[in-house]
Amino acid sequence: MSGAGVSLPLRSGTQFDQLSSLLDATLDQPDVVFISADASGSFRLSPQLRQSQGKVIEVGIAEGSAVGIAYGMSLRGYKPFVVGFSTFTVLRGLEAIRSYVCYHNADVTILGGMSGLSNSRDGFMHQSTDDVGILSAVGGIRVLTPSDQSSLELTMREVMRDQGPKFLRLYRTVIELGDDAVSLSAWTPVAVRLDFGSDFAVVSYGHVLQEGAAAVRSLRALGKRGRLVEVLQLEPLDHRALLSAIGAARLVISVEDHQIKSGLGGRLKAVLNEQGENACKLVSVGLQEGQYGSSGRLPDLLAGCSIDAAAIEQAVSTASTEHHRKNF
Amino acid sequence: MIKLDQEEATEVEVLVDVARKVRRRTLALISEAGYGFLGPCFSCVDVIVCLGWSAATRCFATESNDHANLILSKGHAAAALYAALAEYDGDGEQEVYAEFGSPLQAHPNSARLPRVMVSSGSVGQAVPVAVGVALAEKLHGRRNRTYVLSGDGELQAGAVWEALLAAASQKPQPNLVVIVDANGFQSAGRVPTLESTKSMVETIVSRFVEIDGNDISQVLQALNDFEQHEGLGAIWCWTRRGAGLKGFNDEWPMSTIGSSELVSQWLRDLEEGR
Numbered sequence: 001m002s003g004a005g006v007s008l009p010l011r012s013g014t015q016f017d018q019l020s021s022l023l024d025a026t027l028d029q030p031d032v033v034f035i036s037a038d039a040s041g042s043f044r045l046s047p048q049l050r051q052s053q054g055k056v057i058e059v060g061i062a063e064g065s066a067v068g069i070a071y072g073m074s075l076r077g078y079k080p081f082v083v084g085f086s087t088f089t090v091l092r093g094l095e096a097i098r099s100y101v102c103y104h105n106a107d108v109t110i111l112g113g114m115s116g117l118s119n120s121r122d123g124f125m126h127q128s129t130d131d132v133g134i135l136s137a138v139g140g141i142r143v144l145t146p147s148d149q150s151s152l153e154l155t156m157r158e159v160m161r162d163q164g165p166k167f168l169r170l171y172r173t174v175i176e177l178g179d180d181a182v183s184l185s186a187w188t189p190v191a192v193r194l195d196f197g198s199d200f201a202v203v204s205y206g207h208v209l210q211e212g213a214a215a216v217r218s219l220r221a222l223g224k225r226g227r228l229v230e231v232l233q234l235e236p237l238d239h240r241a242l243l244s245a246i247g248a249a250r251l252v253i254s255v256e257d258h259q260i261k262s263g264l265g266g267r268l269k270a271v272l273n274e275q276g277e278n279a280c281k282l283v284s285v286g287l288q289e290g291q292y293g294s295s296g297r298l299p300d301l302l303a304g305c306s307i308d309a310a311a312i313e314q315a316v317s318t319a320s321t322e323h324h325r326k327n328f
Numbered sequence: 329m330i331k332l333d334q335e336e337a338t339e340v341e342v343l344v345d346v347a348r349k350v351r352r353r354t355l356a357l358i359s360e361a362g363y364g365f366l367g368p369c370f371s372c373v374d375v376i377v378c379l380g381w382s383a384a385t386r387c388f389a390t391e392s393n394d395h396a397n398l399i400l401s402k403g404h405a406a407a408a409l410y411a412a413l414a415e416y417d418g419d420g421e422q423e424v425y426a427e428f429g430s431p432l433q434a435h436p437n438s439a440r441l442p443r444v445m446v447s448s449g450s451v452g453q454a455v456p457v458a459v460g461v462a463l464a465e466k467l468h469g470r471r472n473r474t475y476v477l478s479g480d481g482e483l484q485a486g487a488v489w490e491a492l493l494a495a496a497s498q499k500p501q502p503n504l505v506v507i508v509d510a511n512g513f514q515s516a517g518r519v520p521t522l523e524s525t526k527s528m529v530e531t532i533v534s535r536f537v538e539i540d541g542n543d544i545s546q547v548l549q550a551l552n553d554f555e556q557h558e559g560l561g562a563i564w565c566w567t568r569r570g571a572g573l574k575g576f577n578d579e580w581p582m583s584t585i586g587s588s589e590l591v592s593q594w595l596r597d598l599e600e601g602r
Contacts (some may be wrong), residue, residue: 062490065456072460
């Protein structure tokens with residue numbers, strides 16, 4: 001069949017495309033190795049990296065063992081990165097993550113790709129919507145959740161500096177927050193990325209931060225002036241930095257493509273409850289208990305799960321109206 | 329019949345006596361604790377002693393890093409490893425076993441006892457770690473081998489096969505030798521998968537031998553042989569559960585220790601080399 005008139009669908013970039021040059025920077029660091037669970041192609045590890053002798057060790061579809069192998073290499077002075085799908089690496093690799101990496105405080109980093117609902121077309125088994133909760137239940141591992149280029153670059157610098165267990169939640173999508181977003185210049189676990197006022201604060205992480213940014217902008221046009229707070233490190237969560245970023249806002253909307261209860265929503269609830277009578281109102285946007293993803297184009301999936309900009313705008317409007325009624 | 333030269337014969341004699349002392353220490357640890365696994369400890373004492381002491385492997389050496397690595401994947405044989413290390417280090421008095429606060433945890437914990445290289449206990453999980461250690465040694469350009477001692481029941485765990493397939497597919501392969509302590513028993517009784525797993529191991533590795541794992545001369549010869557060859561290998565050791573304990577038989581439950589009279593008799597036997 002002739003290709004005339006038929007345009008191939010454009011394949012959108014992944015966060016690994018953004019990460020690729022950062023990983024290439026490890027070419028002159030002989031202690032850095034990548035243990036790939038049949039993922040070196042999917043995650044765009046560059047030809048230079050893959051052809052560098054011993055730099056990328058492909059172990060096949062063996063996420064559980066990939067983590068154990070990485071731990072073994074760390075015992076002999078290497079700084080290993082496990083490369084795999086977030087859901088498979090966390091679920092299959094959990095025992096090694098818990099009993100070797102976390103318990104022994106090993107310098108092993110898991111690059112968990114296709115996190116959240118970002119791998120939208122592949123359906124629920126490929127989607128990772130409980131990884132943060134599972135890892136925080138284990139404890140002793142930093143869960144890092146970068147979004148756009150600036151937060152990704154700073155997070156990678158932090159990863160190279162840190163010598164303990166780390167999990168990077170990475171996405172199938174390239175994340176851009178827009179020209180009016182604050183570009184980060186130094187590593188911080190929490191950052192204000194858009195600041196139009198303190199009527200409300202949208203607190204989010206990872207690729208759905210884009211949905212939060214779109215909602216904050218739309219609401220500004222309607223006269224509601226809020227801010228967008230990015231959480232770059234979900235575990236352990238820096239309560240003080242988070243409260244400082246929320247500032248004077250009395251309404252907080254948490255947004256995530258993860259189970260609310262074990263994700264940001266549950267954590268924010270605990271943090272805000274600590275404020276007692278001064279606690280501001282919290283509305284959580286994300287997956288409810290027992291809710292999983294499904295196949296679909298990402299915008300349709302996010303809309304179907306009520307984790308898109310429209311759902312966030314609706315949450316702010318509804319909560320603002322309730323607040324108004326209570327006070328008058 | 330294996331023919332040994334004088335030097336080898338002397339090493340065998342020495343290690344037979346070391347194995348007796350290690351068995352005595354192992355029994356003392358377990359009986360004093362009132363807890364432990366005699367069967368799987370005693371079946372692999374000879375292999376542990378050969379790995380730790382033999383000139384070929386010197387796994388217990390501390391003065392350099394050019395010796396072989398020993399990773400005890402069958403963590404329920406921890407008492408045998410602790411006893412062997414104490415004998416090697418010349419410790420007069422041993423810590424208590426499996427008591428709160430003791431570095432001698434029921435299964436090895438390297439965070440509590442750094443003399444043990446890798447924690448284990450969840451069967452199968454230490455095999456991938458051994459693959460990682462062996463890969464690292466290879467990348468460092470070192471020629472030393474990594475030996476991982478596994479149980480035969482342990483080979484039912486999926487992590488073992490993921491790890492071995494990953495190791496087998498590397499070019500060049502890491503210098504990793506899997507030693508299987510095939511005593512024929514697991515927690516629920518006889519291991520029903522022995523023949524299947526043996527043939528699977530044989531298929532995956534580049535070099536495979538089958539020996540009597542309670543015959544020190546055979547174990548030493550196998551280790552000497554594997555030290556001469558690169559890549560992924562396996563030594564299938566047919567062993568006897570509770571080897572060295574008179575009257576210990578196939579019906580003995582896994583975590584039963586025996587009456588104080590019987591333990592005293594065993595301790596006397598081991599003291600006198602009977």
